[in-house]
Amino acid sequence: MRFNRATALTAAVLLATSLGLSACSSSDSADADIVTTNGGEPQNPLVPTNTNENMGGRVVDRLFAGLKYYDGKGVAHDEMAESIKTTDRKTYTITIKPDWKFTDGSTVTAKSFVDAWNYGALGTNGQLQSYAFTPIVGFDEVSAEKPTTQTMSGLKVVDDRTFTVELKSPSIDFETELGYAPFYPLPDAAFKDMKAFGENPIGNGPYKFQTWEHNVKIDLTPNPDYKGGRAPKNKGLRFVMYQSFDTAYSDLQAGNLDTLDTIPDSALTSYKKDLGDRAILEPSAQNQHIGVQANVPHFGGEEGLLRRRAISMAINRQQICDTIFNGTKIPARDFTSSTLPGFNGNLPGSEVLKYNPEEAKKIWAQADAISPWSGRYEIAYNSDGGHQAWIEAVANSIKNTLGIDAVGAPYPTFKNIRDLVNQKTIGKAFRYGWQGDYPTMLQFLTSQYYSYSETNNVDYKSPEFDHLLDAALAAPTLEESYKIVAQAQALLIKDMADIPVIDYLAAAGRSDKVKKADLAWNGLFDFENIEK
Secondary structure, three states: OEEEOOOOOOOOOOOOOOOOOOOOOOOOOHHHHOEEEEEOOOOOOOOHHHOOEHHHHHHHHHHOOOOEEEOOOOOEEEOOEEEEEOOOOOEEEEEEOOOOEOOOOOEOOHHHHHHHHHHHHOHHHOOOOHHHHOOEOOHHHHHOOOOOOOOOOOEEEEEOOEEEEEEOOOOOOHHHHOOOHHHOOOOHHHHHOHHHHHHOOOOOOOEEEEEEEOOOEEEEEEOOOOOOOOOOOOOOEEEEEOOOHHHHHHHHHHOOOOEEOOOOHHHOOOHHHHHHHHEEEEEEEEEEEEEOOOOOOOOOHHHHHHHHHHHHHOOOHHHHHHHOOOOOEEEOOOOOOOOOOOOOOOOOOHHHHOOOHHHHHHHHHHHHHHOOOOOOEEEEEEHHHOOHHHHHHHHHHHHHHHOOOEEEEEEOOHHHHHHHHHHOOOOOEEEEEEEOOOOOHHHHHHHHHOOOOOOOOOOOOOHHHHHHHHHHHHOOOHHHHHHHHHHHHHHHHHHOOOEEEEEEEEEEEEOOOOOEOOEOOOOOEOHHHOEO
16 A cells, blocks of 8 residues: 555655654553554545555554455455455455444445445546556546546446456456455445545444544544454554654653554664563565656656666665664565565666666766756655655765765655655655555555556556556466566666665564554554554
8 A cells, every 4th residue: 555654664654743742641541551553644534545655544454344354464364255256366256244334333235345446446536546446347437537437337236245346357466455445345424525534434444433633643442343353452542643753762662652663763773672572573565765756857768767777776775774774674676575475586687776886877977978967866755754864875875976966855744745746746856665555566566656556656657567567467376477577577677667775674662561562564563463
């Protein structure tokens, strides 16, 4: 899903404001039994099809239940689905479980899913996660700038508990994908005023919405009517918004914050000693890249390709992982994550992801022959995400290798950058990360690099790449799909769509008030299973 604010990923977004906020203590009052965890101000109201960053996503995923859910290991299980039947992986008949309610008391029906999916796909609704519906027959007509119809012809309600889905071509990912947020159902109340709904969402998941104090906290309480496999083992969640991870870490040590999913750079050498058996280090499906849009001077066409390749080879990834992250990150070897099934760390052309200062200088000179370099190379990053140290290290590596003026460019919040990137007015390079929504390489690639994806933030457009992704989705076996994904990634490397920098080992911690808190496959806590 999701652009992460702080996958330092993932990815992976903690809100920095001018309010000087500190944490709300978990022991101040009757709230002592509620689990407090780090969070951040969501970019948008909490509508599943319009939430594509992890600060909103971590809340949305608690409030809604889909046809599937992912356990802590990333394995998909039926949630609202009673059955999902297909003989060709192209036409599906889906039956949902009976007597499941939204928190307003209304019943979840097949129509609740179909209406939500059609809303997410409709072009005039401008939903950031609309690309998820691309495989469904009729999406092209619905998603157009001027839609010729309002609903996808590939979705049909059969009865209150049954609906059918027809895909354009077979998909090896589709059934796994059905636990992903854009595929959540919505109640009828949502369609009366979607923005207002997003400020006070009505879900069907393991928690129900209580309050959202903007820039301060979001409170959720267990949903007593939830019938799925993620029943909370705690009495509620409070997502607390911090100005910095250093403040959050201090609160964690003091027992004023129960869980923290990102240890700040300043504590990476000491957190294991500080926290003892409460320190957590786990592989995570999260990454960090540096992107640049084609409208930035010197980064369009052949010149831009050469400059991206030179910059990639000017970055000493291993040194940054060792010195900045104290071994809690590893150099990126592809455009997905090394933890995902089918990962190949030796893709054709991947030497461009290795530090090679002499080759970097040579390629930079070739770009200068097209158009001499001028100006400053800036990398935008959000100050509220713990990114300053590694972005400055990247900039220094580029500066020292290529002899150009390269600097980090701080922005106050993750939302500031996301808004400018989405509007294509950022005007400089920018750091961004992805945190997996479901555990497949295709989820990373289709979301970020399909020509028509709303979350393709680097303007990468390649019919050949699109065709390869289509073929990987239609492959008869996972092994064949992995081979085609490798071909697609080799093309991304050849075109240098963006610059992969690091993959994540998630460094996290829990307070001494918490009995159990495990990280899930994507680097976030397994929130429902946190126990105090």
